[in-house]
Every structure is written in C-alpha cells, then in structure tokens.
Amino acid sequence: VTAAAPAPTTDGFGDLVAARVADRRSQLVLGLDPDPARLWPRALELTEDAGLDGTATPAERASTAVRIHCGLAIEAAGEHCVAVKLQVACFERLGAPGWEALGEVAARARDAGLLVIADAKRGDIDVSARAYAQAFFGETQTAYGPVQGIGVDAITANPLLGLDSLWPLVASAREHGGGVFVLVRTSNPGAADLQELALRDGGTLAQRLAAVVSALGADGIGAAGLADIGAVVGATAPEGLRDLRDRMPAAILLLPGVGAQGGHVEDLAPAFAPGPAAALVTVSRGLAQAHERLGGDPAAVAAAEAARIRELAWRLAQ
Amino acid sequence: VTAAAPAPTTDGFGDLVAARVADRRSQLVLGLDPDPARLWPRALELTEDAGLDGTATPAERASTAVRIHCGLAIEAAGEHCVAVKLQVACFERLGAPGWEALGEVAARARDAGLLVIADAKRGDIDVSARAYAQAFFGETQTAYGPVQGIGVDAITANPLLGLDSLWPLVASAREHGGGVFVLVRTSNPGAADLQELALRDGGTLAQRLAAVVSALGADGIGAAGLADIGAVVGATAPEGLRDLRDRMPAAILLLPGVGAQGGHVEDLAPAFAPGPAAALVTVSRGLAQAHERLGGDPAAVAAAEAARIRELAWRLAQ
Numbered sequence: 062v063t064a065a066a067p068a069p070t071t072d073g074f075g076d077l078v079a080a081r082v083a084d085r086r087s088q089l090v091l092g093l094d095p096d097p098a099r100l101w102p103r104a105l106e107l108t109e110d111a112g113l114d115g116t117a118t119p120a121e122r123a124s125t126a127v128r129i130h131c132g133l134a135i136e137a138a139g140e141h142c143v144a145v146k147l148q149v150a151c152f153e154r155l156g157a158p159g160w161e162a163l164g165e166v167a168a169r170a171r172d173a174g175l176l177v178i179a180d181a182k183r184g185d186i187d188v189s190a191r192a193y194a195q196a197f198f199g200e201t202q203t204a205y206g207p208v209q210g211i212g213v214d215a216i217t218a219n220p221l222l223g224l225d226s227l228w229p230l231v232a233s234a235r236e237h238g239g240g241v242f243v244l245v246r247t248s249n250p251g252a253a254d255l256q257e258l259a260l261r262d263g264g265t266l267a268q269r270l271a272a273v274v275s276a277l278g279a280d281g282i283g284a285a286g287l288a289d290i291g292a293v294v295g296a297t298a299p300e301g302l303r304d305l306r307d308r309m310p311a312a313i314l315l316l317p318g319v320g321a322q323g324g325h326v327e328d329l330a331p332a333f334a335p336g337p338a339a340a341l342v343t344v345s346r347g348l349a350q351a352h353e354r355l356g357g358d359p360a361a362v363a364a365a366e367a368a369r370i371r372e373l374a375w376r377l378a379q
Numbered sequence: 380v381t382a383a384a385p386a387p388t389t390d391g392f393g394d395l396v397a398a399r400v401a402d403r404r405s406q407l408v409l410g411l412d413p414d415p416a417r418l419w420p421r422a423l424e425l426t427e428d429a430g431l432d433g434t435a436t437p438a439e440r441a442s443t444a445v446r447i448h449c450g451l452a453i454e455a456a457g458e459h460c461v462a463v464k465l466q467v468a469c470f471e472r473l474g475a476p477g478w479e480a481l482g483e484v485a486a487r488a489r490d491a492g493l494l495v496i497a498d499a500k501r502g503d504i505d506v507s508a509r510a511y512a513q514a515f516f517g518e519t520q521t522a523y524g525p526v527q528g529i530g531v532d533a534i535t536a537n538p539l540l541g542l543d544s545l546w547p548l549v550a551s552a553r554e555h556g557g558g559v560f561v562l563v564r565t566s567n568p569g570a571a572d573l574q575e576l577a578l579r580d581g582g583t584l585a586q587r588l589a590a591v592v593s594a595l596g597a598d599g600i601g602a603a604g605l606a607d608i609g610a611v612v613g614a615t616a617p618e619g620l621r622d623l624r625d626r627m628p629a630a631i632l633l634l635p636g637v638g639a640q641g642g643h644v645e646d647l648a649p650a651f652a653p654g655p656a657a658a659l660v661t662v663s664r665g666l667a668q669a670h671e672r673l674g675g676d677p678a679a680v681a682a683a684e685a686a687r688i689r690e691l692a693w694r695l696a697q
Contacts, residue, residue: 094506094507094510097519097520097521097522097526098519098520098521098522100522105522118526119521119523119524119525119526120526122521122522122523123519123521123522123523123526126521126522126523148503148507148510150501150503150507150508150510150511150514151507151510153478153510153511153514154510154511154513154514154519154526154528155519155521155526156478156479156482156514156526156527156528156529157475157476157478157479157482158475159478160471160474160475160477160478161474161475164474164475180507182501182502182503182537183468183500184500184537185466185468185500186565186566186567186640187567188412189412189466189468189469189498190468192412192466192468192469192471192472193468193471193472195472196468196471196472196474201415201416201441201472201473202415202416203415203416203437203440203441203444203473204415204416204418204423204440204441204444205437205440205441205444206437207437208415208436208437208438208441208472208473208474209474210472210474211474219500219502219537219539220539220573221537221538221539221562221565221573221574222562222565222567222569222570222573222574223565223567223568223569223570223571223572223573223574224569224572225567225568225569225572226567226569244539244540247504247539247540247541248504249504249505249540249541249543249544250541250543251540251541251542251543251544252540252541253541254541254542254543254591255538255539255540255541255584255587255588256539256540256541258578258579258584258587259578259579259580260576260577260578260579261576261577261578261579262577266573266576266584269573269576270573273572322504
C-alpha cells in the first residue's frame with residue numbers, strides 16, 4: 062500500500078490523545094447515541110423549561126431534549142472520560158435541528174475538556190470525501206463567506222472505496238490536528254461476513270485493512286509513538302485483537318462493543334500493548350442506559366459505571 | 380448468503396422504477412452534488428431576491444442558493460430524467476441549513492415526478508443503521524410526536540459491516556416501497572484497492588458483494604422482474620459489468636461515473652440486458668457543470684446534455 066503523503070505534522074492527533082489520556086488518566090470514551098424515545102427524565106423536564114415557544118416542531122423539541130440529555134450525560138460521566146463519540150445517525154434522524162444539536166453537543170464536550178469523535182463511518186469518492194471533510198473538520202467556501210464544519214477531533218471512516226477515498230479525510234484531519242479511525246473489524250455480529258473473508262494472497266480483509274491503516278498513518282506518527290490514523294476494532298472479537306495490534310503498532314485503536322454489545326474490558330489488554338493511550342474504549346448504551354439495567358438515578362449510575370470501566374481499563378493499560 | 384426475510388412486497392421499488400422508466404422513456408439520473416462555490420449565476424441572482432434578511436448566516440444564504448441552484452437544474456434537465464441522486468455530503472457540509480435544503484430539494488424533485496435517491500453511502504451496526512433508515516425512509520418516535528425523515532425512494536449503502544448492517548435499511552426501504560443500492564464496484568480510481576481483491580475461495584470482493592445484493596433482493600422481486608435491492612457499479616470499469624450483471628440478474632444497477640469521471644454510456648449495454656429499467660445512468664458534474672466545458676447558458680447546456688445522454692442510453696437499452 063503506497064500513496065503520496067500530505068505534509069507530516071509535528072504535533073498531531075497521536076500526541077494530542079497521548080497528552081489527554083495522561084492528563085485525565087482515562088481511556089474511556091463516552092458514546093452518545095441518543096434515542097429520543099429513551100432520554101433521561103431530567104432531560105425531558107429541562108426541555109419543558111428551555112423556553113421553546115408554541116410553534117416549535119417535534120423535531121426542534123426532540124433535538125433540544127437530545128442536546129440537554131447529552132449535556133447531562135457529559136456532566137455526569139465526562140470527568141471519567143477522555144472523549145465523546147457522537148453517533149451521527151442519531152442526530153441526523155432529527156433533521157436540521159438534529160444536525161444543529163450535533164454541533165452543540167460537540168461544543169459542550171469540548172468545553173468539558175473532552176475530545177470529540179464523530180462516529181460517521183463516511184466513505185465516498187474523492188470529491189465527496191472532501192465535502193465530508195469540510196463538514197466535519199474544515200470549512201466550505203461559498204459566495205457568502207466560509208461555512209464552518211462541526212469541528213471534530215476525529216471521524217470514523219469506511220475504507221471500502223479504497224485509498225483515494227480515505228485520502229481527503231486523512232489530509233483534512235492532519236491539517237486540522239485531528240485523526241481518522243478507519244473501520245478494520247467492527248463490533249457487530251455480521252462483521253465477519255466480509256471483514257473476515259480470506260484473501261487469495263493470504264490473510265483476511267480485516268488484516269488487509271490493518272495494513273492500509275498502518276500505511277496511511279506512517280507519516281503521522283508523533284513524539285508519543287502514536288499515529289494520527291487509528292482503527293475501529295470491535296471489543297466483541299478479542300481473539301483477533303493481538304494480531305491486528307501487531308499489524309498496526311502505532312495506531313490508536315477505537316474499541317466499541319463493551320457492554321450492550323457483549324464485549325468485556327478485561328479482554329482488551331493487547332490493544333494497550335504500545336502504551337496507555339494506544340487504545341480508547343467506547344461505551345454508549347452501557348453508560349447512558351445503565352440505569353435501565355441496574356436501577357437508580359440515570360446520572361448517578363452512568364457516573365458510577367464510567368468510573369468502574371475507566372478504572373478497569375486504566376489498570377489493564379499499566 | 381442467507382438471512383431471515385422481511386415480508387415480501389407486491390408492488391415494490393423494482394416495479395416503481397420499471398413504471399417510471401417506461402413512462403418517462405429515460406434511464407438518466409440527474410446527480411446533484413452542489414458546490415456552493417460553483418453554482419449557476421442565475422441561482423445567485425435569485426438568492427438575492429429570496430427575501431433573506433440581514434441576519435441570515437453564510438450557511439443559510441449558501442443553502443438557499445444551493446436549493447435554488449438544484450431547483451433550476453431540475454427545471455432544466457428534469458424532463459429528460461427519471462430520478463435525481465442527491466450527494467448528501469454536499470448538503471451536510473452546510474450544516475443544519477444544508478440538511479434543510481436537502482429535504483427541500485428532495486421535495487422539489489418529487490414534485491417534478493422524479494424518483495429521489497439519497498447518495499449517502501451509509502453503513503453501520505444494526506441500531507445505528509435503523510437510525511439512518513429513520514433519517515432517510517421513515518420517522519423517529521419522540522416524546523413530542525414523530526419526526527419525519529427526508530422521505531427518499533432509495534439510498535446508497537456501504538456493505539462493509541455485513542448483512543446485519545444492511546438489513547435495517549432493506550427492511551425500512553421495503554416497508555416504504557423504496558430501494559437500496561449497495562456499493563459493489565464503485566467508480567473511483569481507487570475502487571480496485573479493496574473491491575477487486577481476490578478471495579481465497581474464488582472471485583473478488585466485488586463479486587462477493589454482488590452475491591450479497593442478489594440474496595438480499597431475492598424476496599423483493601416485482602412483477603417487472605426487478606428487485607428492490609440494487610447495486611452501485613461504476614461506469615468507469617465496464618470490463619467487469621457483464622460479469623456483475625450475470626451475478627445480479629434482477630438487480631437495478633446504478634451506474635455513476637459517466638462524464639467527469641471518464642465513463643462512457645456506450646460501454647454500458649450489458650447493464651441493460653434484463654430490460655430497459657435494469658440500469659440507471661447517473662450524471663452529475665457532466666450535466667450541472669457542462670457549461671464550464673462546452674460554454675453557453677448553464678441551464679440550456681445541461682438540458683441539451685441530458686437529452687443527448689438520455690437518448691444514447693435509451694437506444695442502448697432497446
């Protein structure tokens with residue numbers, strides 16, 4: 062895998078993650094996948110007081126409630142985390158007000174000292190990939206002045222369209238000191254359908270994707286030894302984790318699937334082999350919906366679960 | 380490839396496309412990838428008259444201009460087309476007003492009798508795929524009432540996460556009489572990096588994806604012999620087109636890449652083998668930006684190019 066390299070950075074996403082993980086003593090990522098039918102009751106109460114007038118649409122009301130819910134979750138669990146991961150689908154389904162809420166939640170997370178990862182899983186041909194890069198990292202030139210994108214620290218990307226589809230996201234991330242997490246081995250049961258296909262020349266598709274990640278990140282490795290191009294590797298398939306880690310020694314692994322999807326933090330040790338910031342553990346429903354399983358006040362239970370998982374991961378990484 | 384089937388439909392997307400293609404005598408899809416820095420001058424003029432007040436943001440102004448530009452393109456070229464394909468990235472980069480414009484352009488296209496394809500290339504784990512299905516086909520339940528999605532006829536989907544990631548999109552499309560175009564062999568130069576990888580058990584990844592498409596669509600074949608699950612197959616790689624067609628005999632092929640990306644309509648005959656509605660030819664920059672290459676009034680040139688390509692495709696399909 063070869064490609065022309067954008068200019069290398071001196072202080073890129075790898076160093077940013079390393080510094081934040083050390084600073085916050087956490088590798089935990091608060092996943093925010095808000096379901097407007099399952100928001101915390103307190104968010105619904107506060108939405109009543111939010112000053113929406115009688116003409117507000119259901120989308121505007123629900124987006125306000127989603128924004129408040131996410132703010133409460135950040136307030137409750139954020140101190141135990143190093144980043145948030147925003148599931149873009151959950152905002153997009155609320156239309157324009159949902160997209161507005163996405164930006165507001167990202168800003169709220171940044172204010173709380175958290176890195177912002179857009180779980181967008183975008184992937185498109187070069188001209189469209191550049192448009193997505195503008196939406197998430199950069200800005201768009203128009204006849205009326207520039208339009209700022211959301212301004213995230215990292216995005217998840219789908220590599221199926223090949224290197225030239227990833228490159229605009231990589232270049233834009235790098236230019237803005239951000240990162241890209243490329244899907245390598247996802248956390249869902251059907252991930253194996255394609256990602257575990259054996260290739261004629263050896264290895265699996267996931268292993269090939271790992272090589273792509275390693276090559277893309279080669280010019281973006283910072284002083285901490287971590288690259289700005291990471292990989293999504295589901296915590297639900299720990300048996301392949303050590304192998305993928307070996308194939309991407311400098312990549313930060315984003316590990317979804319702990320909790321609701323059945324993954325266990327205890328199985329993730331190989332991900333941390335290069336150092337404590339070499340992997341980030343994302344938990345979504347396992348935090349914001351922990352009260353449905355454990356009982357108690359949603360915020361208090363989310364905070365306690367975040368503290369527990371953070372501690373598990375931190376010890377594992379030492 | 381096996382999976383539990385949602386309830387079959389009697390009058391699904393395949394029949395809808397067949398009827399519209401016959402009615403409009405066209406397989407041409409107007410691709411709308413609006414670049415706010417390259418809109419038609421007439422769109423900028425009309426934006427001045429659109430009644431935006433002094434407080435409108437650049438994003439609001441640019442989104443209004445994009446909406447007007449797309450409306451003009453539909454007005455000019457729509458009569459030669461059977462559908463529009465909206466590149467979601469181009470709207471998303473304008474934030475919430477851009478998302479609003481996406482819905483307005485979709486409505487404008489429907490009013491002009493055109494099918495609406497969201498070129499979103501989404502793909503995510505089941506719970507998130509359901510959220511995307513709500514955003515594009517369905518609605519989202521909230522404490523404040525349901526929030527309607529954009530309401531498209533079809534979406535493009537990325538299959539890398541496997542069958543369980545496609546299934547929610549398929550089920551929702553089917554429920555709403557719509558379709559899904561799964562990425563099989565894309566039109567970009569880097570498509571071969573992964574899609575043409577040879578598998579140990581024979582064939583390429585693209586051929587495996589074709590099998591997935593065929594299996595997913597098996598329960599959604601209408602009276603016209605066309606399935607509701609189609610495939611994106613780039614017009615830039617015609618050498619593999621006949622093979623992929625044979626592997627997906629009932630799939631409607633969405634063929635991007637004609638024009639700016641170097642594909643030629645004349646090479647696409649195998650795609651139409653099952654019948655005139657078995658393939659749709661999408662042209663984006665080759666229509667809306669044809670005046671940059673050919674000179675003349677943008678609308679007139681777009682209309683003339685649309686008429687020309689429509690006729691080429693129609694003759695090819697007889």
